[in-house]
Amino acid sequence: MDGVDLGVNSGEIYGFLGPNGAGKSTTVRMLCTLLKPTAGQATVAGYDVVDRPGDVRIRIGVALQEAALDERQTGREILDLQARLYGLSAVDRAASIARAVDLADIGDAMDARIKTYSGGMRRRLDLAASLIHGPEVLFLDEPTTGLDPVSRAQVWDEVRRLNGELGVTVFLTTQYLEEADALADRVAIIDGGRIVEEGSPSELKRAVGADVIVVDLSPDAIAAAATVAETLPDVDAVTQGRRGVTIATADGAATVSSVAVALSGAGIHPQSLTVRTPSLDDVFLLATGYRMSAVDPAAGGGGAAPGSGSRAATPGSGGP
Amino acid sequence: MSTQSGAAVAAGGGMVRPVGIVTDIATVARRSVRSLLREPEAMAPALIIPTFFFIVNIGALESFVERSPGIDYRAFQIPVAIIFAVTGISRASVLVIDIQTGYLDRMLVTPVRRTTLLLGMMVADIVLALALSLVVVAMGFVAGVRFETGLLGILLFLGLAVAWSLAFTGFPYTVALRTGNPAAVNSSFLIFFPFAFLTPAYLPRELMTGWMQTVAAWNPVTYLLEGMRSLLSGGWQAAAIGKASAAIGGLALVTFVMAFRSLARRVATG
Numbered sequence: 236m237d238g239v240d241l242g243v244n245s246g247e248i249y250g251f252l253g254p255n256g257a258g259k260s261t262t263v264r265m266l267c268t269l270l271k272p273t274a275g276q277a278t279v280a281g282y283d284v285v286d287r288p289g290d291v292r293i294r295i296g297v298a299l300q301e302a303a304l305d306e307r308q309t310g311r312e313i314l315d316l317q318a319r320l321y322g323l324s325a326v327d328r329a330a331s332i333a334r335a336v337d338l339a340d341i342g343d344a345m346d347a348r349i350k351t352y353s354g355g356m357r358r359r360l361d362l363a364a365s366l367i368h369g370p371e372v373l374f375l376d377e378p379t380t381g382l383d384p385v386s387r388a389q390v391w392d393e394v395r396r397l398n399g400e401l402g403v404t405v406f407l408t409t410q411y412l413e414e415a416d417a418l419a420d421r422v423a424i425i426d427g428g429r430i431v432e433e434g435s436p437s438e439l440k441r442a443v444g445a446d447v448i449v450v451d452l453s454p455d456a457i458a459a460a461a462t463v464a465e466t467l468p469d470v471d472a473v474t475q476g477r478r479g480v481t482i483a484t485a486d487g488a489a490t491v492s493s494v495a496v497a498l499s500g501a502g503i504h505p506q507s508l509t510v511r512t513p514s515l516d517d518v519f520l521l522a523t524g525y526r527m528s529a530v531d532p533a534a535g536g537g538g539a540a541p542g543s544g545s546r547a548a549t550p551g552s553g554g555p
Numbered sequence: 556m557s558t559q560s561g562a563a564v565a566a567g568g569g570m571v572r573p574v575g576i577v578t579d580i581a582t583v584a585r586r587s588v589r590s591l592l593r594e595p596e597a598m599a600p601a602l603i604i605p606t607f608f609f610i611v612n613i614g615a616l617e618s619f620v621e622r623s624p625g626i627d628y629r630a631f632q633i634p635v636a637i638i639f640a641v642t643g644i645s646r647a648s649v650l651v652i653d654i655q656t657g658y659l660d661r662m663l664v665t666p667v668r669r670t671t672l673l674l675g676m677m678v679a680d681i682v683l684a685l686a687l688s689l690v691v692v693a694m695g696f697v698a699g700v701r702f703e704t705g706l707l708g709i710l711l712f713l714g715l716a717v718a719w720s721l722a723f724t725g726f727p728y729t730v731a732l733r734t735g736n737p738a739a740v741n742s743s744f745l746i747f748f749p750f751a752f753l754t755p756a757y758l759p760r761e762l763m764t765g766w767m768q769t770v771a772a773w774n775p776v777t778y779l780l781e782g783m784r785s786l787l788s789g790g791w792q793a794a795a796i797g798k799a800s801a802a803i804g805g806l807a808l809v810t811f812v813m814a815f816r817s818l819a820r821r822v823a824t825g
Contacts, residue, residue, distance in 0.1 A: 293571045300657070303656040303660065305586070307593055308590070321570070321574070321666065
């Protein structure tokens with residue numbers, strides 16, 4: 236990790252977006268007191284993670300990647316154990332477990348061994364367990380990786396509800412552009428252990444330009460097309476990708492025709508030419524020089540690959 | 556990096572309370588004992604091996620050894636059976652799975668006292684060691700073995716067995732925490748062999764070969780066996796009990812320092 240400097244406001248959902256290996260989990264492990272930073276400083280819920288780890292631990296809830304749970308126990312036993320570790324009284328314990336059972340919403344499976352659970356059930360139980368003591372800050376490390384769309388939607392709803400109704404601050408890492416876009420009030424884009432962009436999804440996308448023009452090209456035409464595009468008026472930025480160039484502009488509808496004419500004049504024939512509003516993937520491309528969706532096939536969705544269509548990316552959720 | 560807590564609304568509204576060390580141990584132990592009870596099949600080898608050796612050793616050697624006056628070979632073999640039953644049992648195989656799956660991390664993000672993660676598992680080890688020892692002692696009774704020291708002697712006998720078992724758990728726990736590797740934990744069982752066999756397990760020390768006598772004199776299990784045997788067929792002998800206790804204490808000191816240092820290292824770096 237190097238050059239990660241961020242502040243999360245109380246009550247917001249903060250998305251930490253980056254491809255695999257970008258340093259997301261390492262950051263979460265440091266903030267959760269699992270890993271000592273070799274340099275630098277971090278404060279969570281008002282306490283330093285190195286000097287006051289105990290004060291941090293009682294105020295945070297953590298659902299780590301892969302929902303690690305003891306397979307020999309039942310869901311209810313996991314919740315009970317968790318409640319006891321936080322010192323909940325018998326009365327509070329009963330109430331918290333009842334709440335968590337509702338939240339996990341896995342029915343009779345609650346009293347079955349966890350080894351019989353599906354991935355989605357494990358994830359929901361893990362999330363419920365991480366909330367048993369009413370944490371101020373919730374850390375979710377890739378909460379939906381490997382989940383089916385239905386389970387993913389349930390987790391999203393739950394995160395929104397926790398944040399909206401209970402005011403829990405959420406720090407969420409994700410490799411899914413659409414997840415960051417849909418959930419986060421603010422997003423940090425991390426690549427190679429550094430934060431390369433930070434802001435609300437709509438701010439970030441606006442910074443790219445009002446529109447992007449995606450030009451799909453054969454590989455040998457990419458450099459030439461970029462050179463041509465850069466000379467045009469009303470073009471704010473041109474980024475070369477593996478499958479074409481992406482042009483940021485204030486007015487896509489007006490600029491697209493001059494792009495088409497200029498390319499044609501230079502003897503370049505695009506495979507497709509589309510105008511759309513920017514996605515977080517465009518933000519990522521502009522900041523890093525490559526597309527997250529191109530590196531990581533799992534990260535599809537809102538960050539549509541060039542040429543995949545002219546659908547507008549949904550604007551940021553805005554949050555409560 | 557910072558999150559300002561100023562206006563944060565704690566969803567649970569101050570339910571969290573400080574937890575005493577005993578409560579932490581009880582919480583971890585509850586889980587460990589429960590998973591122990593859910594895998595009774597894992598106890599099978601710990602009972603089959605000592606039973607097998609008890610029967611075979613007596614069948615092979617009883618009439619031969621009992622030519623030397625004053626030896627009741629069945630009583631002589633009961634402590635051996637107990638050592639075979641309880642040496643090397645531990646929850647280290649569960650601990651290593653916790654490390655691999657990340658469940659240990661799940662525990663570590665809670666305020667649980669780090670040492671209790673091991674101490675709680677050791678409670679389950681004590682329960683298992685006691686259960687196994689009781690079965691072996693019962694087997695002894697069936698075979699006609701009696702304690703010269705009576706009920707108090709039986710209790711002390713069980714206490715020595717359990718304490719020995721616990722002292723030995725430090726080895727597998729150390730391996731589990733250092734390596735995080737289940738295969739390495741399984742291999743740590745091998746350390747049992749020199750401890751169990753370079754001892755007067757088959758014959759009293761005075762009947763053993765010279766070099767073996769020397770090696771056995773350095774093996775704590777020798778003193779443990781002799782101490783336990785004294786309770787069966789020697790009457791109360793303070794020196795024998797003292798040496799057995801010292802042997803257990805010495806081993807426990809070494810293995811516990813290793814195990815708790817390994818735990819500290821594991822939880823410090825995550």
